[in-house]
Amino acid sequence: MVRISNEKMRELLRVYFIMGSNNCKKDPLEVIREALEGGITLFQFREKGKGALTGEKKHVFAKEIQSICKKYNVPFIVNDDVDLAIALDADGVHIGQEDESADRVREKIGDKILGVSVHNLEEARKAIAQGADYIGVGPVFPTKTKEDAKEVQGTSLILSLRQNGIQIPMVGIGGINAENASEVVKAGADGVSVITAISLAESPFESTKQLVMTVNECL
Ligand code: TZP
Numbered sequence: 137m138v139r140i141s142n143e144k145m146r147e148l149l150r151v152y153f154i155m156g157s158n159n160c161k162k163d164p165l166e167v168i169r170e171a172l173e174g175g176i177t178l179f180q181f182r183e184k185g186k187g188a189l190t191g192e193k194k195h196v197f198a199k200e201i202q203s204i205c206k207k208y209n210v211p212f213i214v215n216d217d218v219d220l221a222i223a224l225d226a227d228g229v230h231i232g233q234e235d236e237s238a239d240r241v242r243e244k245i246g247d248k249i250l251g252v253s254v255h256n257l258e259e260a261r262k263a264i265a266q267g268a269d270y271i272g273v274g275p276v277f278p279t280k281t282k283e284d285a286k287e288v289q290g291t292s293l294i295l296s297l298r299q300n301g302i303q304i305p306m307v308g309i310g311g312i313n314a315e316n317a318s319e320v321v322k323a324g325a326d327g328v329s330v331i332t333a334i335s336l337a338e339s340p341f342e343s344t345k346q347l348v349m350t351v352n353e354c355l
Pocket residue numbers: 274275278279280281282285309310311312329330331332333
């Protein structure tokens with residue numbers, strides 16, 4: 137395996153759907169199927185927070201989603217749980233600032249995709265130096281999905297990271313939907329990552345299609 141190219145990474149970040157079982161009101165497997173059918177470009181398994189599955193149940197659920205993603209040829213990324221990512225031979229791992237350091241994770245996962253959440257220029261530079269393939273920047277807009285989310289940044293952090301020479305593939309996160317997604321991409325992100333805009337949508341399929349259309353129009 138070789139590290140993913142920046143060009144390919146940017147393509148994958150266009151509409152990056154993140155989900156765990158507790159982000160859905162209907163059957164999560166149906167939600168992921170609709171999101172894939174609607175055209176998501178990357179998926180992150182984020183099973184955490186109240187009511188989240190653990191242990192064997194988490195493993196089995198992750199594996200089910202992974203196999204659906206494979207059918208659509210959409211890479212499957214695991215949030216936080218490096219051991220699970222390795223056990224499932226996932227396509228990558230996403231970590232935050234509170235998790236194991238990016239260079240340690242890079243050592244463990246070899247050439248798999250590594251994403252790191254950053255909230256300022258210093259964290260972005262460090263993530264790049266430690267081997268991140270992409271960075272997640274946010275929260276761009278107010279969100280209720282992550283209880284311990286940092287201060288809302290608007291699109292100005294994305295803009296200022298780009299102005300300060302940060303060229304790594306970058307995705308915005310937090311409160312993003314089809315109405316505001318274009319602002320995120322216009323500020324310099326390669327795409328948008330969303331949870332509830334798809335997971336709680338009346339039609340995850342339609343909601344995904346709208347996000348895909350909006351992002352593609354800006355690129
Ligand atoms: N990190 C920063 S904001 C956020 C995460 C995981 C939650 C995003 O969820 P939503 O529903 O798309 O606002």
